[in-house]
Amino acid sequence: xxSLSKEFFNRNTVRVARDLLGKIIxxxxxxxxxxxxxAYRGYPDEASHAAKRTPRSAIMFDTHxxxxxxxxxxxxxxxxxxxxxxxxGAVLIRALQPLRGIRMMAGRRGVKTGKNELSRxxxxxxASGPGKLCQAFGLTKAxxxxxxxxxxxxxSSGLKKFxxxxxxxxxxxxxxxxxxxxxxxxxLFVSRG
DNA sequence: TCTCAGATCGTCT
DNA sequence: GACGATCTGAGAT
Numbered sequence: 001x002x003s004l005s006k007e008f009f010n011r012n013t014v015r016v017a018r019d020l021l022g023k024i025i026x027x028x029x030x031x032x033x034x035x036x037x038x039a040y041r042g043y044p045d046e047a048s049h050a051a052k053r054t055p056r057s058a059i060m061f062d063t064h065x066x067x068x069x070x071x072x073x074x075x076x077x078x079x080x081x082x083x084x085x086x087x088x089g090a091v092l093i094r095a096l097q098p099l100r101g102i103r104m105m106a107g108r109r110g111v112k113t114g115k116n117e118l119s120r121x122x123x124x125x126x127a128s129g130p131g132k133l134c135q136a137f138g139l140t141k142a143x144x145x146x147x148x149x150x151x152x153x154x155x156s157s158g159l160k161k162f163x164x165x166x167x168x169x170x171x172x173x174x175x176x177x178x179x180x181x182x183x184x185x186x187x188l189f190v191s192r193g
Numbered sequence: 194t195c196t197c198a199g200a201t202c203g204t205c206t
Numbered sequence: 207g208a209c210g211a212t213c214t215g216a217g218a219t
Contacts, residue, residue: 047199054216071215075214131200
């Protein structure tokens with residue numbers, strides 16, 4: 001299967017966030033379907049990394065179709081894909097539905113499986129959050145600034161029939177923030193954050 | 194040098 | 207569901 005082209009990401013960030021739902025991410029034999037995304041653009045979204053150019057966030061200003069992976073809260077990584085040329089932006093991948101390499105993911109997440117299948121709750125918990133999915137897939141800052149289709153692939157699954165929920169929140173945190181979050185309705189694997 | 198973070202998990206109610 | 211502890215690094219001053 002062919003990875004999405006770089007041009008797929010050279011569009012309005014909110015549109016890309018919506019269109020990434022249902023796509024497949026694959027890395028080192030593990031794969032999962034994207035079920036939740038969040039769009040981040042530049043000013044006036046002051047809470048976004050794209051609001052201000054810093055050495056860390058420069059990738060959001062300079063590229064599209066590249067992975068932006070940053071470290072948060074001293075423990076976790078967040079996976080983003082940069083978008084739209086000429087405008088800082090990125091889409092945060094918030095949750096994945098695990099498809100392949102589930103035992104591997106469980107191992108990385110410290111889930112004890114033994115010989116039994118994972119319980120439904122354990123399976124849902126593998127990648128139902130930005131930090132969890134990076135841990136499950138073994139994604140770290142070492143993969144920051146790599147192109148989509150390189151070490152990490154993003155495929156179209158062909159899945160089209162699902163209902164999308166769009167949420168917009170204004171004024172979260174201390175800063176003025178616009179937030180566009182999309183998730184596949186009724187999907188068990190979306191995060192609750 | 195200092196502050197605080199786009200999250201997670203365990204505990205409590 | 208609510209809340210607190212966690213703990214490293216980026217960015218501000």
